[in-house]
Amino acid sequence: MSKLILIDGSSYLYRAFHALPPLSNAQGEPTGALFGVVNMLRATLKAKPEYLAFVSDAPGPTFRDELYDKYKAQRPPMPDDLRAQVDPMLAIVGALGFPILRVSGVEADDVIGTLAEQAHAQGIEVVISTGDKDLAQLVRPGVSLVNTMTNTTMDSAGVMEKFGVRPDQIIDYLTLVGDTVDNVPGVPKCGPKTAAKWLAEYGSLDGVIANADKVGGKIGESLRDALPQLPLSRQLVTIKLDVPLEQTVTDLTLRDKHVEQLRELFTRYEFKAALKDLEANDAPVGAHPVRDQTPAEHAAIPAPDRAQGALLHQGFDLSAPGSYELVTTQAQLDDWLQRLSNAELIAFDTETTSIDSMMADIVGLSLSVEPGKACYIPLTHDYPGVPAQLARDHVLAALKPIFEDPNKAKLGQHAKYDINILSHYGIALQGLKHDSMLESYVWNATATRHDMDSLARKYLGYETVKYEEVAGKGAKQISFSQVDLDTACRYAAEDADITLRLHYALWPLLQTEPTLRSVYENIEIPLVPVLAGMEQRGVLIDVNILRLQSQQLGKRMLELQQQAWKAAGHDFNLDSPKQLQAVLFDELGLPAKLKTPTGQPSTNEEALEAIADDHPLPRLILDYRGLAKLRSTYTEKLAEIVNPRTGRVHTSYHQGAVATGRVSSSDPNLQNIPVRTEEGRRIRQAFIAPEGWVVMAADYSQIELRIMAHLSGDEGLMRAFREGGDVHRATAAEVFGLKPEEVSTNQRRAAKAINFGLMYGMSAFGLARQLGVDRGEASDYMARYFARYPGVHAFMEATREQAHRDGYVETIFGRRLYLENLKARNQALRAGAERAAVNAPMQGSAADIIKRAMISVAAWLKERDDAHMLMQVHDELVFEVRKDAVEEVRAAVVARMSGAAELRVPLLVEAGVGANWDEAH
Structure with a gap:
């Protein structure tokens, strides 16, 4: 559920003023209240809500003063020391990116009440951060109060308890x-x-x-x-719950920080911890959590001095303003065509009608071949009185030879999207040499988000024009085609310019690290057109099967609801966390083993699993939620998002989202369809092939465990894979000192749990819970395992040591994962980072291997029309193959997937064929 945090700014300021001593900075300016507010705001930001707002009283009388002239008449005037901190407070709040609401004629409480009412009506959870008792009247299921000064939360039961x-x-x-x-x-x-x-x-x-x-x-x-x-x-x-507001709830999103202003304010008011956090989160170009502590190795990498504009490319300050040209005449177009013909590298970007690349239409194009200079070519702007534009088809026909020339190097920022857009107009882009998003992602996947605005801020010290600034936001946002040409040029041409500047900032860094450069040039960049082709092809869906499954899931959910009501002893809303919380913990008295950040008993999946053996109800709720998610996410949604142009469903694949290198999927997420449940497998039956074709699924067998054997070099584990038998049975035989044929089902299950659990840092406690044995027995299993596979234990210890020494771990191919929490004071965070350090080489290497396989298979398929690669789901590739080509394609795919890496154990690939995705397994 989405969350809205509403901060009662007036309450924050007064509470901080009276709770903290009268602090001041070196200039004698009062800072106590300001200090308290800043710390509370920083705590709020860590909660990462989808929506938030800082609400403060506006100056002047309110409607209550008109109702009663003695209202607040006895309240003393605001102390001078407090008044002096109001404007700095608002400046800091705004610079942190909080939306600030101050509405004349009403109080902050009325604005908060109105927003809480609107959010509640939209099913958005509301948390009101305040110490004001009046706001308790707003509390209800889904609306609670939190007092950040005392770290307490008040829901309906809390209101009853207090008042x-x-x-x-x-x-x-x-x-x-x-x-x-x-x-x-x-x-x-x-x-x-x-x-x-x-x-x-x-x-x-x-x-x-x-x-x-x-x-x-x-x-x-x-x-x-x-x-x-x-x-x-x-x-x-x-x-009041009906204050007229310009903003809606969904407008209240966190804006980008104004780093320079924050740095100035935090320095002025001597907020050292806040300043330290700011600098850590806004480190200079090339900065890595540990790398910068080894200057001898990296002294050649210059950090940009933003104040002096020291980040240069051939004498140009990469943080300086740009000069942009609006191209609306043939002479201008001819001039730019000549520039493109002579350019060594072309940065390009498209403006469109939608973020869905398979539904979007092009609005315009921006180009840059020299940092600081770019153009925008409007093609289909359609507002009243729009000046003349060059004809879309004419411009694209002129650009087509350049875009399709493999010898003309191209550069994009998330270029896959633009490749898809151009494909709608018969342009098959070739020659993609660079992508600034991927340069950043490979350089350090965890240093920052990899969108253009974040990268420009981090690596250039440059604040870009935001889309909302030119098109508006919320309900008032207009399509880019309705933006006037001058404004559109300023925004769009900057995209191409900044993409080029980012390349000139990031590419020199990658060139200093040969292994990272290899990951970028040999894995990430070649994968872009492969993913684009998969997205364009899409997958065929049987909508009728999905509708039938949706009905069946609904029927099963009703059955589970009835069983849950019977287990609880009365009816209640299974979708209400508050009601479920009351039933489980208040009425049934089950132990609350996990708490929410606000201290309430949690009802999330992990919390319900922890008590699933104590009473039938938690398992019924888990089963109900699983079916509800399948229904809403897949059986109902997939039928709704079939593309009317193609008759297929088109997912979006993301290269720069997962730190370990894995490709993720969204809209829809095809990687989250459960494979271990009957209902999940049935959904795969709706993924079909056209008449005369079949679905082929090729899957790596136990790839991460094979990578563990390769990296650890453990002879026993490698032998188990080389002999080609059941590796879990072989492991059980080693651990329990038996012959493989003597291993029981439970012993094999224990060995399998250890084999996979160790890669994710499973403890003896976790193994005990999974196997249903006591902790001592689980510890004994693990001790036996390490005694039989000493190489695995040695690898794990060496990896932890390397991570602490270098601050990162690497995949087989040299991809790095930086682990900032390795030096955290919090033991849980530190332990989590160590577990990630052990797992990342396996997970990241598996990601690299399947990416290499996709590139190889796509190259083989390029000249064929009897097979198409459709989906990548974890360690599996899914194809559409013409029936008469199945055996040839199967053999070629298996060979290329098996040959994607040379390990010390075989890479086994299993490929099945069927009328649908489920049958292909």
């Missing part, structure tokens, strides 16, 4: 108690306990008023005397 009333009674409670700070009149002598007692007895304020004559004593007299003013008090304490 003695339900959240829906808080308004009435506040009305009765009143507020001396805000000068809201309540019932004199009515304290919190009395208010809670009345509301428990009479249900609501209206009920209290109706029964006022039944309340005895002096408190009864006070209540009756206060009756005329209670409606006004209720109006004053009621938070």
Whole structure:
């Protein structure tokens, strides 16, 4: 579920001011409240919510002042030391990228209430960061309060525990108690306990008023005397939920940090920890977590001095503003065609109507052959009064010989997208030499995100024009085709220019590291057109099968719902974490073995697995969620996203997303369809081939375990693979001192768990839980394993040592994974990094091997029309093969996949064929 964090800025500032000592910087400026706010904001950023906003009171009166002229009349003026910190606070908040909302005529609470109401209606979880009791009236399932000062969270149960009333009674409670700070009149002598007692007895304020004559004593007299003013008090304490706002919830996303402004502010106010974090997250070009601690090895790599513009290419400051040309005449086009003909490297980028490359239409093209200079050629801008543009087909026909010339070196930023766009217009781009996204990804996959804006900021010290700045955002965002030409030129031409600049910053770095350069030139760049071709081909789906499966899944979900209700003893909403939390932990008394970041009992998959043996309900919920995910993600969604142009489903493959080098898939994610469940396998039955064709699936067998044998050089493990038998049975025979034929099913299962578990750093505790044995027995299994396979243990220890020494580990082919948490003070983070260090060489090498296989197979298929590579799913490649070519294609694919790496053990590939993907296994 998406999350919205709403920060009560006024509450933050006041709480920090009164909670912290009167700190000041060297110039005597007060900093205490500011210091507190900055730390709370940094904590909020670590939660990484999808949506967030910093809401503060706007200056001037509000509607409550009009209702009651004495409202807040007794509140003392803001202390001078606090007032002096308001503007710096807003400056820091804005520079951190938080959207800031200050709405005249209402209070911050009203803005928060309105956004909470809107988000809740959209199914977005809301967390309100505040210390203000008034906001408790907003609490409900999906809306909670968090106090970052005390690190406590308040949900509906928390409201009842603190105030003695339900959240829906808080308004009435506040009305009765009143507020001396805000000068809201309540019932004199009515304290919190009395208010809670009345509301428990009479249900609501209206009920209290109706029964006022039944309340005895002096408190009864006070209540009756206060009756005329209670409606006004209720109006004053009621938070508005309908404030007109320019922004919608989904507009409230974190913007990019203004690094230079933050550096200046943190330095001025002497926030050393915040400044250290900022510098660590914005390290200079070439910076690596450990690499920069070995200057003798890397002293030749210059770091850019952003202030002085020291990052140069042939005398040009790569952080300087660019000069861009809007091309709308034939003479201008001819001039650029000549420049392209003479250029050694052409940076190009497309502007389109959609981020879906298989549905998008081209709007314009940008080109650059010299850093600092670029052009934009508009092709299909369509707003009223748009100036004349060159004809789209004419421009593309003129560019086609250049784009298709393999001897003309091309450069893109995520060029696969642009290759797909050009393919719609009959242009098969060749000669892709570089991709700045992949240069960054290979140089250091974990140093930064690899989008253009992030790379420009990190490696050039350059702030790019953002799409929202030219096209707007949210509901008001326009298509790029409606952006005026001058603005479009400024944005689009910059893309080509910055792509070229990034190349000139990153390529020299890769050239200093021969193994990284080899990964880039021999694996990543050749893979780009291969993935583009797979995306363009797409996969054929039987929509009728999916619809039938969707109905069957729905029926099974209803059965599970009934079973869950029976197990719980009553009906409840299985999709509500709050209701499930109440049933599992409050009603059934099951142990809460995992907590959420806010301290609540978790109901996520891991938490339910941990208690699945304690009661039938957790397993029923897990099964229900699994079916619900299959239904929403695949059986319903796949039918909806069949491309009307091709009649196929087209996924997007991502090279720069997974640190270990694996290719990931999205929209739809074809790599997450379960293969171990019957329902998951049935979904694969909907992936079919055209008439006269079949589906072929070729899968590496136990590739990561084979890589472990190769890297460790352990004779026993290598022997098990060379002999070609059941490696898990062979391992069990070694561990338990038996002949292979004497190994029991449970012993083989234990050996398999150890074989795979060790690669992921499984502990004796984890093995015990997986096998259902005690920890001592699991420890004994592991000890026997290492005694029989000493090379594996030695490899694991050597890898950990190398990781600590170098700060990274490498795959067989030289890809590096940097592990920043190896030096973390937190033991859990450090242990996690060590587990990743052991696993990454296997997982990363497997990723490299299948990428090499894809490149080899694609080259063989290039001149054929009887087979097409459709999908890459982990260690498997899926093809569409004409029936009369099956045996030839199968043999060629198996040979090329097996030959993608030379290991000390055989690379075994199994290839099956069927009418659908499931049958091919």
